[in-house]
Amino acid sequence: MNLEIILFVIFSAIAVVSSVLMVTRRNAIMSALFLILNFGALSGLYLTLHAQFIAVVQVIVYAGAIMVLFLFVIMLLRPADDKGLLEEHPKMKWFAIGIGVFIFLQLAFVILFSSTVGSIVQAPNNIEIGTIQSIGKELYTKYLIPFEAAAFLLLAAAIGAIVLAKKKFN
Amino acid sequence: MDITIQDYLNILPLIIIAAGILISVVIEMYAKNSEKILPWFSIVIFFSAGYYALFTVNSQSVLFSNMIVTGGTANIFFFLFCFGAAIVSLLSIDYLKKAGIYFGEYYILLQSAVLGMMLLANARDLVMIFIGLEQMSIPFYVLAGFNRKKHFSNEAALKYFLLGAFATGFIVFGMGLIYGSVGSMSIDAIMTKFGDVSTNAVFIIGVLLFIIGFSFKIAAFPFHMWVPDVYQGSPTTVTAIMSTGGKAAAFSALFIALSPFFGDVSFNIFKPFLSALAVLSMLFGSIVAIAQTDIKRMLAYSSISHAGYMLIGVTSGLASGTAGVIFYLAAYTFMNLGAFGIVSMLEGENDTNLKIDDYINLGKKNPLIAGLLSIFMFALSGLPPFAGFFGKYYVFISAIESGMTWLAIVGVISSVISVYFYLRLVVLMYFKEGNEGINPTVSNTALLGVVIAALIVILIGLFPGSIIELISTFVI
Amino acid sequence: MLESYIPIMLVLGFAVVFAMAAVFSSKLFGPQRPNPEKLSTYESGVKPIGTTHERVSIKYYLIAMLFIIFDIEVIFVYPWAVEFRQLFAEFGISVFVSMFIFLVVFELGFLYAYKKGGFDWD
Numbered sequence: 001m002n003l004e005i006i007l008f009v010i011f012s013a014i015a016v017v018s019s020v021l022m023v024t025r026r027n028a029i030m031s032a033l034f035l036i037l038n039f040g041a042l043s044g045l046y047l048t049l050h051a052q053f054i055a056v057v058q059v060i061v062y063a064g065a066i067m068v069l070f071l072f073v074i075m076l077l078r079p080a081d082d083k084g085l086l087e088e089h090p091k092m093k094w095f096a097i098g099i100g101v102f103i104f105l106q107l108a109f110v111i112l113f114s115s116t117v118g119s120i121v122q123a124p125n126n127i128e129i130g131t132i133q134s135i136g137k138e139l140y141t142k143y144l145i146p147f148e149a150a151a152f153l154l155l156a157a158a159i160g161a162i163v164l165a166k167k168k169f170n
Numbered sequence: 171m172d173i174t175i176q177d178y179l180n181i182l183p184l185i186i187i188a189a190g191i192l193i194s195v196v197i198e199m200y201a202k203n204s205e206k207i208l209p210w211f212s213i214v215i216f217f218s219a220g221y222y223a224l225f226t227v228n229s230q231s232v233l234f235s236n237m238i239v240t241g242g243t244a245n246i247f248f249f250l251f252c253f254g255a256a257i258v259s260l261l262s263i264d265y266l267k268k269a270g271i272y273f274g275e276y277y278i279l280l281q282s283a284v285l286g287m288m289l290l291a292n293a294r295d296l297v298m299i300f301i302g303l304e305q306m307s308i309p310f311y312v313l314a315g316f317n318r319k320k321h322f323s324n325e326a327a328l329k330y331f332l333l334g335a336f337a338t339g340f341i342v343f344g345m346g347l348i349y350g351s352v353g354s355m356s357i358d359a360i361m362t363k364f365g366d367v368s369t370n371a372v373f374i375i376g377v378l379l380f381i382i383g384f385s386f387k388i389a390a391f392p393f394h395m396w397v398p399d400v401y402q403g404s405p406t407t408v409t410a411i412m413s414t415g416g417k418a419a420a421f422s423a424l425f426i427a428l429s430p431f432f433g434d435v436s437f438n439i440f441k442p443f444l445s446a447l448a449v450l451s452m453l454f455g456s457i458v459a460i461a462q463t464d465i466k467r468m469l470a471y472s473s474i475s476h477a478g479y480m481l482i483g484v485t486s487g488l489a490s491g492t493a494g495v496i497f498y499l500a501a502y503t504f505m506n507l508g509a510f511g512i513v514s515m516l517e518g519e520n521d522t523n524l525k526i527d528d529y530i531n532l533g534k535k536n537p538l539i540a541g542l543l544s545i546f547m548f549a550l551s552g553l554p555p556f557a558g559f560f561g562k563y564y565v566f567i568s569a570i571e572s573g574m575t576w577l578a579i580v581g582v583i584s585s586v587i588s589v590y591f592y593l594r595l596v597v598l599m600y601f602k603e604g605n606e607g608i609n610p611t612v613s614n615t616a617l618l619g620v621v622i623a624a625l626i627v628i629l630i631g632l633f634p635g636s637i638i639e640l641i642s643t644f645v646i
Numbered sequence: 647m648l649e650s651y652i653p654i655m656l657v658l659g660f661a662v663v664f665a666m667a668a669v670f671s672s673k674l675f676g677p678q679r680p681n682p683e684k685l686s687t688y689e690s691g692v693k694p695i696g697t698t699h700e701r702v703s704i705k706y707y708l709i710a711m712l713f714i715i716f717d718i719e720v721i722f723v724y725p726w727a728v729e730f731r732q733l734f735a736e737f738g739i740s741v742f743v744s745m746f747i748f749l750v751v752f753e754l755g756f757l758y759a760y761k762k763g764g765f766d767w768d
Contacts, residue, residue, distance in 0.1 A: 003648050003649065004648055007648065007655075047648070047651060048648065053725065056724070057721055060717060060720065060721060061714070061717055061718065061721060064717065065710070065713055065714040065717040065718075066714065068710050068713060068714075069707070069710040069711065069713075069714060072702065072706045072707050072710045073707070075701065075702040075706075076701060076702055076703075076704060076706075076707060077701075078700070078701045132724070132725045132728045132729070133725075133728060133729050133732070135725045136725030136726055136728055136729030136730075136733070137729055137732070137733065139722075139725055139726070140725075140726060140729070140733055140741055140744060140745070141733075141737070144744055147722065147744070147748065148744065148747060148748060148751075150722065150748075151747070151748045151749075151751035151752050152751060154715050154718060154719065154752060154755065155751050155752065155754060155755040157715055158712065158715050158755035158756070158758065158759055159755065159758060161708060161711045161712060161715070161759075161764075162708075162758065162759050162762050162764045165704075165707070165708040165711070165764075166708065166762055166763060166764055167762075
């Protein structure tokens with residue numbers, strides 16, 4: 001048993017347990033904290049797949065920035081009573097279970113039968129491709145135009161955020 | 171990374187708009203009366219970029235490691251977006267004052283959205299399509315909710331954002347499957363490998379998800395549910411650019427992604443799906459529009475049915491169909507802009523004067539406006555000799571060429587239905603007894619914009635042959 | 647490849663063990679004599695009012711939104727910084743220029759947010 005498998009088992013166990021804990025918590029903030037743990041474990045899983053850059057992004061953007069936003073939203077919208085959505089709408093539970101089963105079947109199908117319906121191409125030299133160096137090289141040579149366009153996208157997002165939240169109306 | 175001066179000249183429209191955004195942000199930060207300067211500044215920017223794009227339509231090239239193309243259809247789309255946005259800027263000057271949202275940021279966001287549309291239209295890589303789509307959508311989400319005080323505007327923005335993000339999810343999932351089966355995001359790589367992957371289920375499902383995602387953006391049935399509420403709730407000038415430029419940009423992306431399929435038997439897989447979308451959109455849009463009493467909602471449903479007519483051209487899978495759709499989009503952009511322009515001119519404060527009944531007797535009270543609106547209504551309903559007729563004609567011809575005559579017949583039936591609600595407006599304006607209806611106050615700048623739109627609609631109607639010839643030379 | 651991460655894993659493992667030990671050792675070794683007064687929420691010695699579930703101001707939300715946008719900027723700069731030496735040797739000054747354009751566009755957004763009072767608390 002090599003290191004990769006050991007790490008995979010550890011991180012996937014953490015991911016599964018934390019996501020189960022996330023959906024079963026009554027307190028939304030506890031759920032959010034377990035989601036952070038889940039993101040952390042996911043980032044470890046990316047590492048075992050040699051996707052270092054995505055692992056770093058997962059920690060910085062998702063576990064960092066997005067979860068801050070998440071927590072603010074939860075604390076902003078604090079439900080007055082602790083009565084859950086599912087208790088008020090019991091049918092939602094079945095809907096959620098249906099969606100979950102559907103996605104599970106889809107994944108099972110892809111993993112077990114994908115070779116019969118269509119092939120997935122192996123990425124070339126997939127050890128190298130996920131490193132920060134190779135992403136940097138691609139991003140600033142081949143993907144230069146999307147990279148510059150992303151700056152304008154983020155500029156538009158910043159302006160939009162300020163306009164919607166800060167602009168004074170007379 | 172050896173880029174020549176010629177390459178920079180080829181992407182000059184993009185550079186002009188990008189520089190325009192940056193300068194506009196600086197003006198907005200430092201100028202006291204930025205809301206007075208920015209509309210004219212953005213009109214200059216849009217006009218120069220659009221004119222330059224049309225001027226250099228022949229300089230075709232593929233640039234930046236096959237990321238973007240210039241010239242050809244991309245430049246024709248550039249022209250549409252830039253001139254459409256210039257007209258919208260003209261319409262907005264007085265409309266924003268009236269609506270109480272007289273801010274300079276509106277024009278920065280408008281320019282950002284146009285930049286996004288242009289990136290969509292000249293993409294040669296799925297990554298570019300994604301960036302362009304977001305660059306277009308995010309300013310639109312903000313613009314839809316620009317009037318923060320109005321509940322309807324907020325609702326429109328939220329609805330548009332949630333459903334738009336949902337649609338983007340479909341598109342990105344589709345792109346992921348395409349990447350998984352091809353091993354590259356580049357359209358060129360997809361084309362070279364097309365023989366291997368065209369029967370691959372993962373690839374086909376990826377493309378199908380991509381089409382579904384863009385069906386949201388072009389407002390085709392059954393992915394249309396956001397359209398009436400968003401078009402009604404957004405500021406009218408925003409609706410004008412959203413329903414024309416946004417739709418044209420989404421169609422351009424659809425053509426880019428489907429271009430490997432055209433002329434191949436594997437396109438037949440999508441034909442039932444696309445023709446179902448086309449038929450349902452046309453009939454649903456036309457029939458539901460009859461029952462509307464609000465003019466913005468009526469135009470929203472008409473927009474759904476126009477998406478259906480354009481999908482006929484996509485379904486044909488022929489070069490003539492693609493050219494027909496681009497022609498249709500050109501005509502539709504200006505006639506719809508004109509119609510929404512007049513609606514925005516006549517709209518009173520607090521969403522008044524938006525009922526169809528408010529247009530009664532407009533022919534007597536303001537013959538000029540009524541005449542212009544009649545031109546746009548005739549054009550939208552597809553009566554000859556206006557631009558809309560030739561758009562439908564070319565699209566229907568392409569359907570017949572590809573052996574789907576029934577689709578053309580459904581299109582004609584739907585057009586006949588749609589004549590009812592377009593011409594009802596004209597009848598109400600001219601032939602209604604009594605003295606009810608509104609007394610409009612007309613803004614001169616907006617009138618200029620509407621007159622330009624009307625002139626372009628008439629020009630397209632007068633010279634359809636040379637325009638379709640120009641488009642056809644660039645469509646392979 | 648993965649072996650190079652062993653130090654990070656060790657640090658993570660040590661952090662988890664240390665945090666758990668700190669929390670549970672006080673539970674284990676300290677005396678536990680709870681009474682209702684002790685278990686009530688501590689509010690500077692005053693009788694506690696209301697719940698701890700207070701709503702926070704919407705103003706935090708804008709800050710968080712801007713934080714995400716500028717966080718993503720960092721993500722773009724990070725691989726550039728890591729790879730700069732090789733890229734500069736290969737392509738020269740244009741690598742610097744491309745990042746310079748990105749940052750100018752981006753910092754204009756930052757300056758805009760600052761000018762319009764996006765970081766003010768009012």
